[in-house]
Amino acid sequence: MKRAKAIRERMSGNEAVAFAIRQVNPDVMPAFPITPSTEIPQMVSAYIANGEIDTEFVPVESEHSAMSAAIGAESAGARTMTATSSAGLALMWEELLLAASNRLPIVLTLVNRTLSGPININCDHSDGMGARDTGWIQIYAENNQEAYDNYIQAFPIAEDPRVHLPVMVCQDGFITSHAVENIELLEDGPVRDFVGQYEPEEFLLNPGKPVAVGPYSISAYAMEAKKAQEDAMEQSRAVIAEVAARFGELSGRQYGFFEEYRTGDADYIMVIMGSAAGTAKEAADQLREEGWKVGVLKLRVFRPFPDQEIAEALKNCRAAAIMDRCESYNGCSGPLGMEIPAALYRNKVMIETADYIYGLAGRDFTVEHAREIFAQLRDAADGKIPAARHAYVGLREQ
Amino acid sequence: MRTDITKINERTPWQGLTEGLQMFAGGTSRLFATGEWRTNTPVLIEDKCRQCLLCVPVCPDSSIPVLEGKRGAFDYDHCKGCGICASVCPFDAIVMKEGIEP
Amino acid sequence: MDNTLEIRWHGRGGQGAKTAALLLADAAFKTGQNVQGFPEYGPERMGAPITAFNRISRERIRVHSNIYHPDFVVVVDEMLLHSVHVTEGLKRDGAIIVNTSRTAEEIRPLLRGYKGAVYTVDARAISEETLGKNFPNTPMLAAAVAVTGVMDKKDFTEQMRASFAHKFARKPEVIDGNMRALRMAFRAVESAAGMTKIA
Numbered sequence: 134m135k136r137a138k139a140i141r142e143r144m145s146g147n148e149a150v151a152f153a154i155r156q157v158n159p160d161v162m163p164a165f166p167i168t169p170s171t172e173i174p175q176m177v178s179a180y181i182a183n184g185e186i187d188t189e190f191v192p193v194e195s196e197h198s199a200m201s202a203a204i205g206a207e208s209a210g211a212r213t214m215t216a217t218s219s220a221g222l223a224l225m226w227e228e229l230l231l232a233a234s235n236r237l238p239i240v241l242t243l244v245n246r247t248l249s250g251p252i253n254i255n256c257d258h259s260d261g262m263g264a265r266d267t268g269w270i271q272i273y274a275e276n277n278q279e280a281y282d283n284y285i286q287a288f289p290i291a292e293d294p295r296v297h298l299p300v301m302v303c304q305d306g307f308i309t310s311h312a313v314e315n316i317e318l319l320e321d322g323p324v325r326d327f328v329g330q331y332e333p334e335e336f337l338l339n340p341g342k343p344v345a346v347g348p349y350s351i352s353a354y355a356m357e358a359k360k361a362q363e364d365a366m367e368q369s370r371a372v373i374a375e376v377a378a379r380f381g382e383l384s385g386r387q388y389g390f391f392e393e394y395r396t397g398d399a400d401y402i403m404v405i406m407g408s409a410a411g412t413a414k415e416a417a418d419q420l421r422e423e424g425w426k427v428g429v430l431k432l433r434v435f436r437p438f439p440d441q442e443i444a445e446a447l448k449n450c451r452a453a454a455i456m457d458r459c460e461s462y463n464g465c466s467g468p469l470g471m472e473i474p475a476a477l478y479r480n481k482v483m484i485e486t487a488d489y490i491y492g493l494a495g496r497d498f499t500v501e502h503a504r505e506i507f508a509q510l511r512d513a514a515d516g517k518i519p520a521a522r523h524a525y526v527g528l529r530e531q
Numbered sequence: 532m533r534t535d536i537t538k539i540n541e542r543t544p545w546q547g548l549t550e551g552l553q554m555f556a557g558g559t560s561r562l563f564a565t566g567e568w569r570t571n572t573p574v575l576i577e578d579k580c581r582q583c584l585l586c587v588p589v590c591p592d593s594s595i596p597v598l599e600g601k602r603g604a605f606d607y608d609h610c611k612g613c614g615i616c617a618s619v620c621p622f623d624a625i626v627m628k629e630g631i632e633p
Numbered sequence: 634m635d636n637t638l639e640i641r642w643h644g645r646g647g648q649g650a651k652t653a654a655l656l657l658a659d660a661a662f663k664t665g666q667n668v669q670g671f672p673e674y675g676p677e678r679m680g681a682p683i684t685a686f687n688r689i690s691r692e693r694i695r696v697h698s699n700i701y702h703p704d705f706v707v708v709v710d711e712m713l714l715h716s717v718h719v720t721e722g723l724k725r726d727g728a729i730i731v732n733t734s735r736t737a738e739e740i741r742p743l744l745r746g747y748k749g750a751v752y753t754v755d756a757r758a759i760s761e762e763t764l765g766k767n768f769p770n771t772p773m774l775a776a777a778v779a780v781t782g783v784m785d786k787k788d789f790t791e792q793m794r795a796s797f798a799h800k801f802a803r804k805p806e807v808i809d810g811n812m813r814a815l816r817m818a819f820r821a822v823e824s825a826a827g828m829t830k831i832a
Binding site for chain 3: 143254255275276305307308309311312313314315408409411412414415495497498499500
């Protein structure tokens with residue numbers, strides 16, 4: 134694939150995703166248009182009103198309806214996407230599972246914001262993490278650039294016949310969604326060619342080829358169907374890698390399941406997801422200058438969970454800090470705090486881990502926080518302190 | 532992928548099912564003989580039937596076919612023997628018989 | 634990060650401090666720099682104190698946290714000096730710019746012991762004189778550019794002229810007023826420069 138020309142721009146994460154939607158020009162976009170939604174449907178509506186794209190925008194009365202309409206439109210054969218945030222995703226819950234089990238390649242752009250309560254609108258991953266077991270592929274972005282790039286890659290992943298699963302493209306609420314930063318856009322033509330025409334093999338509005346979608350299944354079939362769905366999630370690993378490689382040729386930007394930043398010889402590695410990864414990298418650079426061997430593993434693809442690859446990437450460090458921007462209320466740790474040690478154990482990588490909860494409901498996460506965590510990691514590896522378990526970062530204590 | 536769904540049954544391994552259990556055909560309920568569930572069976576007494584057709588729309592299983600304005604014989608492959616047709620018949624032209632045989 | 638200029642804006646919801654931060658990011662972007670402009674969202678109400686931030690750098694910006702040790706602070710509403718600790722963490726060799734009709738000497742006692750440079754701009758008077766209304770954004774933005782030196786004032790002026798020409802295509806009379814507001818703000822901070830630092 135020929136390298137496309139880069140357009141130097143600056144825009145917010147919301148603008149970047151809306152711009153990508155304009156370039157992809159999906160057939161149908163049902164979305165709930167007001168709070169807790171994002172600016173994205175509003176921006177897309179403007180593109181439609183200006184005649185720049187011919188997407189059918191369906192302003193529905195709730196997110197439950199948005200996902201229902203998306204399921205209907207995608208089943209009918211239309212390339213379909215929607216956008217939401219926070220409580221909006223929670224209201225989609227029931228339908229999220231159906232989109233996945235019906236094997237519909239819908240793309241959802243999620244702006245990660247906390248789930249109430251206490252009532253709050255700011256960033257954390259509790260919405261996306263709450264939907265982690267709904268059967269959706271989940272890809273998280275560090276900044277506006279990655280939100281844009283991930284969105285463009287979402288359709289070829291979702292629509293690949295080996296996958297046929299919905300994809301959630303996530304970025305951090307306010308921190309990247311509302312922050313204006315530099316970005317390199319691609320031209321419309323190369324993006325359209327990359328995403329390609331949507332040509333589903335089977336769909337409802339297909340005269341002479343009747344099909345029923347989402348039938349009742351007795352127990353004799355349902356478990357086999359779930360296994361087949363899970364197998365598609367496993368197959369998606371290869372497709373995600375292929376699409377990333379193709380996108381790399383187009384854009385010059387390389388993507389994997391995760392980014393390994395200075396981890397090669399690192400004694401201490403921070404595993405983190407989303408916008409805070411950049412902050413962690415800054416801390417890693419500072420500590421490197423002070424002579425420490427530290428690195429950052431930024432998880433990009435959370436579903437499917439790249440357990441073997443993570444274990445391989447962490448196997449040579451002394452200790453890893455696992456960072457969750459989400460509480461699990463399970464009495465022991467956040468979601469990554471459970472899944473990453475499980476990945477390590479299953480692959481017989483017996484390094485020390487510490488797990489932290491940070492940035493809930495918009496609590497700031499700073500370079501100083503990241504430095505302090507690296508320091509704790511070293512002390513834990515040296516046996517001076519016990520490794521942190523379910524520790525809150527920047528919390529006021531008595 | 533378009534699969535012949537008549538070849539899928541309860542012994543089919545998971546790899547052989549259709550994606551999302553999609554059904555690649557129309558009117559597939561015809562293939563499913565719900566008549567086997569019957570414990571009582573309606574029997575038409577043709578002499579008493581005036582062809583008023585009141586029994587036709589009330590049948591929950593569409594088991595009373597109509598041809599050229601007249602009802603035909605019961606579709607015993609799909610009739611579950613609920614007896615609604617016998618209840619609505621104003622002429623006692625349908626009686627319910629115990630068992631699966633008419 | 635050492636090469637990154639960090640600016641913190643204090644204003645009230647609806648006053649345009651967020652917009653000013655985004656405009657500054659825009660202007661710096663156009664000179665080829667890497668920028669970040671973002672607000673901190675509080676209770677989302679008109680009149681509530683809000684904070685907005687800028688990072689501007691020749692290098693790629695990765696940090697995604699608020700700014701605690703800014704090089705510069707811009708206060709769009711001087712009443713905030715009473716309720717918000719606007720100079721918190723402000724670097725000694727940095728500066729604060731306040732929208733007020735008072736002088737830097739009159740403002741300093743409200744700055745909780747801040748020893749660095751203080752600049753004042755009467756953005757309200759400038760705006761009312763040039764635009765006939767109180768839009769403090771344009772003069773404050775110009776003052777921020779002049780004081781922080783994030784970009785050449787001439788480049789900035791040219792860009793603003795182009796952006797006003799685009800924005801006010803149907804109201805060309807507003808363009809001249811805005812341009813005059815920029816120049817007056819430049820002069821206000823220049824005349825104050827050098828006199829306001831406590832050695």
